[in-house]
Amino acid sequence: MHALNLDYMAGLVPVLLDYLPLTLGMAAAGMVCALMLSCLLAVIRVSRLPGLDQAAQLFISFFRGTPLLVQLFLFYYGLPQFLSFLVSINGVTATIMGLTLHFSAYMAESIRAAITGIDRSQTEAAQSIGMTHAQTMRRIILPQATRVATPTLMNYFIDMIKSTSLAFTLGVTELMGATQKEAASSFLYFEAFLVVALIYWVIVEALSWCQRRLEKRLNRAYQR
Amino acid sequence: MIALKNITKRFGAHTVLDGIDLSLERGEIIVVIGPSGTGKSTLLRCINFLERPDAGQLTVGDLTVDVPAARSEDILGLRRRTAFVFQNYALFAHKTALENIAERMIVVEGLSKAEAHARARKILERIGLADKADAYPAALSGGQQQRIGIGRAMAANAEVILFDEPTSALDPEWVEEVLALMKQLAAEQQTMIVVTHEMQFAREVADRVVFMDGGRIVEQAPPSELFTNPRDERTRSFLRKVLADNAPSVT
Ligand SMILES: Nc1ncnc2c1ncn2[C@@H]1O[C@H](COP(=O)(O)OP(=O)(O)O)[C@@H](O)[C@H]1O
Ligand SMILES: [Mg+2]
Numbered sequence: 001m002h003a004l005n006l007d008y009m010a011g012l013v014p015v016l017l018d019y020l021p022l023t024l025g026m027a028a029a030g031m032v033c034a035l036m037l038s039c040l041l042a043v044i045r046v047s048r049l050p051g052l053d054q055a056a057q058l059f060i061s062f063f064r065g066t067p068l069l070v071q072l073f074l075f076y077y078g079l080p081q082f083l084s085f086l087v088s089i090n091g092v093t094a095t096i097m098g099l100t101l102h103f104s105a106y107m108a109e110s111i112r113a114a115i116t117g118i119d120r121s122q123t124e125a126a127q128s129i130g131m132t133h134a135q136t137m138r139r140i141i142l143p144q145a146t147r148v149a150t151p152t153l154m155n156y157f158i159d160m161i162k163s164t165s166l167a168f169t170l171g172v173t174e175l176m177g178a179t180q181k182e183a184a185s186s187f188l189y190f191e192a193f194l195v196v197a198l199i200y201w202v203i204v205e206a207l208s209w210c211q212r213r214l215e216k217r218l219n220r221a222y223q224r
Numbered sequence: 225m226i227a228l229k230n231i232t233k234r235f236g237a238h239t240v241l242d243g244i245d246l247s248l249e250r251g252e253i254i255v256v257i258g259p260s261g262t263g264k265s266t267l268l269r270c271i272n273f274l275e276r277p278d279a280g281q282l283t284v285g286d287l288t289v290d291v292p293a294a295r296s297e298d299i300l301g302l303r304r305r306t307a308f309v310f311q312n313y314a315l316f317a318h319k320t321a322l323e324n325i326a327e328r329m330i331v332v333e334g335l336s337k338a339e340a341h342a343r344a345r346k347i348l349e350r351i352g353l354a355d356k357a358d359a360y361p362a363a364l365s366g367g368q369q370q371r372i373g374i375g376r377a378m379a380a381n382a383e384v385i386l387f388d389e390p391t392s393a394l395d396p397e398w399v400e401e402v403l404a405l406m407k408q409l410a411a412e413q414q415t416m417i418v419v420t421h422e423m424q425f426a427r428e429v430a431d432r433v434v435f436m437d438g439g440r441i442v443e444q445a446p447p448s449e450l451f452t453n454p455r456d457e458r459t460r461s462f463l464r465k466v467l468a469d470n471a472p473s474v475t
Pocket of ligand 2: 264265266389
C-alpha cells in the first residue's frame with residue numbers, strides 16, 4: 001500500500017480531458033440518432049401500422065434482450081464479415097451505431113408509454129377541429145408526451161454517456177481507453193481509474209442539474 | 225343546412241342510435257334532451273365522426289357524405305365544417321388560451337402564426353377573456369376553460385357548433401357565465417346543437433327541443449309547445465322528473 005499520489009492525479013486530469021470531446025460526441029450523436037429512431041418506433045407501435053408494428057416489436061425485443069457489449073462486438077467484429085461495405089467500419093462509428101440501436105429500443109418503450117398516457121380527449125379535440133392523424137401526433141400528442149418522457153430520456157442519456165466507455169473494447173481511445181493507457185505506463189492504476197471515475201461523476205452530476213432545470217421549464221404549462 | 229338521414233350506430237350488439245333523422249336550417253338552435261345513456265353524446269359525436277356511424281347519410285353545408293362509403297377526406301371535410309364543445313373542455317394542455325384558439329387557423333387554414341394570433345385575440349375579446357391570452361388551461365377556472373373551449377369552436381367558423389353538456393362538469397358558480405356566452409352566440413345566429421340538462425336555457429334559447437330516448441327521437445317541437453304540452457308519455461315522465469329536480473329554474 002502506498003499514499004495516494006495526488007500530484008499524479010492532478011496532472012492526469014488535463015490529459016484525460018482531451019478525450020472528453022470524443023466521449024461526449026459519441027454520446028450526443030448516439031442520443032440524437034436514438035431519439036429519432038425511438039420516436040419513429042414509438043409512433044409505429046402506437047399507430048399499430050400492420051407489419052411495421054411487428055417488425056418494431058421484434059427490433060425492440062432483440063436490442064433490449066441482449067447485452068450492449070455483445071451488440072458492439074457483433075457490429076464491429078461480426079458484421080464486416082457479412083456485409084463487405086462495412087469492412088472499413090471504425091470503432092467510433094460502431095459505437096454510435098450500437099448505442100443508437102440499443103438505447104432506441106428502451107427509449108421507444110418510454111415514449112410509447114408517454115404517448116398512450118396522454119388523455120384521449122386531447123386526440124378527440126384535435127380531430128374535432130379537423131386535424132389529420134399526423135398533425136395531431138406532431139402538434140398535440142408528441143409535445144405533451146415529450147414532457148412526460150423527458151426525465152426518463154435524460155436518464156438514458158446519462159446511461160449512454162457512461163456506456164461510451166465500452167468503446168475502449170473496440171480499440172477507441174476515448175476517456176476510458178486513454179485512462180487505461182496512462183495507467184499501464186505509470187502503474188498507478190488506482191489513481192488513474194479514480195480520476196476517470198470522478199470525471200464521469202462530475203459530468204453526470206452536471207447533467208442531473210440541467211435535467212432538474214429542464215423539468216421545471218417543461219412543467220410551466222401545468223402550474224396552477 | 226345540416227341534415228341527418230337514418231344515422232345508425234351500434235356498439236357491439238347494442239344499437240345506440242336507431243335511425244336518427246334530423247335537420248336544421250342555418251341559424252337554427254336545437255336543444256337535445258333525454259335520459260342519460262340514450263345516445264345524445266353519441267349522436268353529436270357521429271356528426272363530426274368522433275364515432276363512425278354504421279349507416280346513414282350526413283349533410284353539412286355543401287358536403288353530403290354516405291357514411292358507409294366515407295373516405296378520409298370526407299371525414300376531414302365533415303370535421304372542418306363542424307365544431308365541438310366537450311363536457312370536460314378538452315383544451316390542449318400544453319398550449320395557452322390564445323394558442324388553443326389559434327391552433328386550427330394555423331394547422332387547418334394555413335394562416336401565419338401572426339395572423340392567427342391576431343384573429344384569436346379578437347375571439348378572446350368576444351368571449352371576455354382577453355386578459356387570459358397567455359394563461360395555460362391548468363391556471364384557469366372551469367368556467368374560463370369552457371369559454372376558451374367555446375372560443376376554439378368559434379374559431380372554426382363552422383356550419384354548426386355541437387355542444388355536449390357544456391356545463392355539466394362545472395361547479396355551479398361557473399355555469400352562468402358559460403350559458404351567457406352561449407346565449408350571446410345564439411343572438412348572433414350561430415347554428416348550434418346543444419345537449420344539456422339546463423331546461424331554462426332550452427326554454428329561452430332553443431328554436432326547437434328534441435327529446436331522445438332509447439336511441440330514437442321521440443318528439444321534437446318548439447320549447448313553448450314541448451314543455452307545456454308534451455305528446456308522448458315518455459317525454460312527460462322525463463320532464464316531470466327533471467323539472468322536479470331543478471324546480472327553482474322553472475317557472
Ligand atoms: N365507446 C363506447 N363503447 C361502447 N358503448 C358505448 C360507447 N360510448 C357510448 N356507449 C354506450 O352507448 C349508450 C349511449 O351513450 P351516450 O351517447 O353517451 O348517452 P348520453 O349522452 O345520452 O348519456 C350508453 O349505453 C353507453 O354505455
Ligand atoms: Mg352524454
